[in-house]
Amino acid sequence: MELLEGVRSRKSIRAFKSEPVPEKVIMDVLETATRAPSGVNLQPWEFFVVRGAALEDLKRTNVEEYRLGKKPSPEIPLGDTKGGAPVLEGVFRERSVALAKQIFMLLGISKGDKKAQSEYMERMMQFYGAPAVIIIVIDRILAGLWPILDIGFVAQNIALGAQHYGLGTCVMRAIVDYPEQIRKIVKVPESKRIIVGIAIGYPDWDHPVNRLTTDRESIGNIVHFVQ
Numbered sequence: 001m002e003l004l005e006g007v008r009s010r011k012s013i014r015a016f017k018s019e020p021v022p023e024k025v026i027m028d029v030l031e032t033a034t035r036a037p038s039g040v041n042l043q044p045w046e047f048f049v050v051r052g053a054a055l056e057d058l059k060r061t062n063v064e065e066y067r068l069g070k071k072p073s074p075e076i077p078l079g080d081t082k083g084g085a086p087v088l089e090g091v092f093r094e095r096s097v098a099l100a101k102q103i104f105m106l107l108g109i110s111k112g113d114k115k116a117q118s119e120y121m122e123r124m125m126q127f128y129g130a131p132a133v134i135i136i137v138i139d140r141i142l143a144g145l146w147p148i149l150d151i152g153f154v155a156q157n158i159a160l161g162a163q164h165y166g167l168g169t170c171v172m173r174a175i176v177d178y179p180e181q182i183r184k185i186v187k188v189p190e191s192k193r194i195i196v197g198i199a200i201g202y203p204d205w206d207h208p209v210n211r212l213t214t215d216r217e218s219i220g221n222i223v224h225f226v227q
């Protein structure tokens, strides 16, 4: 796939086929992704690829925590939260509301239909049926925010590179909302900080949610040339 086309066509996938992704393909995606830049070439990333029974356990416990109304406690601070979601204002709130509206519209979920909304949330807590999730961690020795920026680069490379193999991805905070369960099931050592998860698999292109192409701010509004 041509580079710019890959960047433009990448989008979050929220319905996957159950077909497994060969280990070799995941290894190739990850190996290519680690060409990402990182401050002083720290390469702070480490990956736990969760599949099979461990993934089923993770999905089950995630849904259980969600149903119990347990407050998400990801290992990156969320800032102010309300009902587990970061409190957003102004244009940021507008964008997040627009996203939820677009998703619910595609799925035919109306504003007042709390049951359908909660079912959607449960699908999210089960990583939209992806046959694998990649959990990215960093060593706790790496304090400060710069190494987390590096994780963003490698995550984007995963999302871009996956497309070459016909795969789709969704970078997801929902995967890492309950880290204590991940530590138990995936056996992530205490010395590692869990940063973010990526659902990966073959997209179910027939599913309406995958028709979503999110909006972007007009480039003229966010670029400032200075000379």
Ligand SMILES: Cc1cc2nc3c(=O)[nH]c(=O)nc-3n(C[C@H](O)[C@H](O)[C@H](O)COP(=O)(O)O)c2cc1C
Residues within 6 Å of the ligand: 010, 011, 012, 013, 014, 099, 124, 170, 171, 172, 173, 174, 175, 196, 212, 213, 214
């Ligand atoms: C750090 C991060 C966390 C995210 N967490 C979730 C999530 O928990 N659930 C979800 O459905 N999408 C999640 N997303 C996907 C965003 O909603 C998506 O990237 C955004 O709406 C732009 O859409 P696009 O990826 O299709 O271009 C996350 C993305 C990022 C970068």
